[in-house]
Amino acid sequence: MRIHKRDKARRRVFALLLAGVVAVSGASVLAAAAFAGQRPWWSQQQAGANGQVGTVACGDVGEALDTVPEAAQPDVDRDLADLDVQVADAYRSLAEPGAGGGEQRVMGALAQKRSATLQKIAANAGPDSGLPKDLSGLANCAVRRDLVVDASARDFSADGRGGTTPDKNAASAAKSGGLGRSFVDIRSVAPNTAKPARTGNANGTFTSQCGRNENRHLNPDNVIVAPGVSNGAHHMHDYVGNKDTDGFSSNNKLAGAGTTCTNGDQSAYYWPVLRVLDGTNEKDAKAPGGGKDRNIGRILQPAEVGITYTSATGNKVQPMTRFLRIVTGDAKALTNGPANAHASWSCTGFEDRQLADKYPICPSGSRVVRTLKFPDCWDGKNIDSANHRTHTAFSKNGSCPKNFRAIPQLTERVAYDVPTGVRFAVDSFPEQLHNPITDHGDFINVMSRNLLDQVVSCINEGRRCG
Incomplete structure (x- = not known):
């Protein structure tokens, strides 16, 4: 049990x-x-x-x-x-x-x-x-009716008709409300990132180079939260790493699959796609996870994907177990509240300024960045839990909760080239209204024992690997 x-x-x-x-x-x-x-x-x-x-x-x-x-x-x-x-x-x-x-x-x-x-x-x-x-x-x-959605996701129909002319200038559009209340010019945000409490010297990093989903591995499933269910997410996911991840992937199927990662890391890394609302649509405009679930617009392929492991506290970490499932963020944070919302938004060149409940308007030449930090503590026993959360936790004040052990903290950093002045939105459950606070990420560890040991040694010994 x-x-x-x-x-x-x-x-x-x-x-x-x-x-x-x-x-x-x-x-x-x-x-x-x-x-x-x-x-x-x-x-x-x-x-x-x-x-x-x-x-x-x-x-x-x-x-x-x-x-x-x-x-x-x-x-x-x-x-x-x-x-x-x-x-x-x-x-x-x-x-x-x-x-x-x-x-x-x-x-x-x-x-x-x-x-x-x-x-x-x-x-x-x-x-x-x-x-x-x-x-x-x-x-x-x-x-x-107290929950607000701006016009960013309502001006385009699922069949591609309708829409407005994209704003020519992002800053002036934001000032006039042309990009909607869910957008803010990143240059108007004060630096708000603080260095985490670090109590040790385990300051190494391990990186898996897994590409940018060039093979367009996309589906609206979620094998962690809704295994055995087609369209269990009601929104489209981007995948890197394991090539066979879908709602029906068993551990054996994941273990036997190929990977997009250059170091043999077969782990599954995935997050909701980002779509630009420029009047064009994908082939899923009338399909589950797409238009049928009110996720419309053109899917953006990431320009950068970073898969990095560190020690969040500087304390030495222990290996994760194979097939450990970890989620971060809350796909229902609009209606649930922000307690489990851990994703943030920013722009390249301004990543000391992070937004939780707004989309950033980035200056010309700057990319939109999503940062997804995962829990860095594990109960040491379970690969999953009933609510898919309580077997892991975030460290606080430099340490893990009682009876939890420190593990490598995964950070997924995903950047996009968003056309200047064009609105965009993250895919979501339809009733979550594409609110940026609903951003989230998922991870299934399918590393070999040798690779797991390498991750830990690189972090604990202060080396930069990958």
Whole structure:
């Protein structure tokens, strides 16, 4: 059995999230009183009359899970994926023109479907799952009109029609609102990066050169969170490293696959694609993960991809185990809140200025940069956990939590040549509205033992390898 205890802080975060979604007379609303007079983080955004669009917010069932029996994990993962489908379908129904009058019907039907699926999850996960006995709070969802989406992702239709003329000058466009409220000129951001607390001398680095996804390995699956499910992510992923990664990849399949990495690293590295909204579309404009999930526009191939391992604290690290799964960021951070949002955005030449909830407008000649830092502590036992998080952790104040060990910290740095003045957006679950705070990354370690030992020795001995 997988047993993973969440700390009190995590439980409080989940309780607040769940308290924010209640059902009243069959219609879902935000329960602001549950925050004891505190304005929730999402209501602090500036909402404009022309840019405000509602979305669907539900309690994150996966985040609630503490324990799932090993044999039941596949069924639970598939049921969790079904919950995502239900939310996406409800959002599509509400977003269709003329669907406003059917809000109560749509949300009522969603609650019924979620209730049935939650009963299955609770039965499979067992009494120690961490799920509340009363599942109604998780079944009922809210229509959230306080969450803001700007025009950056709504001006182009899935069939490629519509759209506006791209702004000719990024700075003037930002000033006039032409790029939308989700964009900010990086030059207007003050330096905000601080050096992490380092308590040791393990300052080496190890780099895997894995290319820029030149072979266009793309799919909308997520083998970590939704194994055995097609379109489990509802957005397209870029992959480097392991060539056979999809929603149906077993450990044996990953171990037998080729790799794009020059050092034989067969690990799977992946993240949501970035799309430019210039009026053109990909061949997935009417496909799952693409236009059917409201991910439209032209997919940008990365101009740079960096796969680097370091010690986050300077303390000596220990090897990861083969097939360890690690995720960073939160694909549902728009509705979940920022507790697990660890991705950031910047521009080359300005990477001392990092943005969490805005897209950067970069000067001419500067590339848009996404930085995805992964947890650097591991419980030393489990390759995964019920909620895919609690077997790993981020170090704090230079050390790992009790009973966790320091491991090499993976950083995925992905840079793009974005045309000046053209809007862009990261792929997301449809109801997450392409918000930059939902950026995230995934990793499955498929290194050989020799390579794992090499990573650790390079870091601990202060050498630069790769």
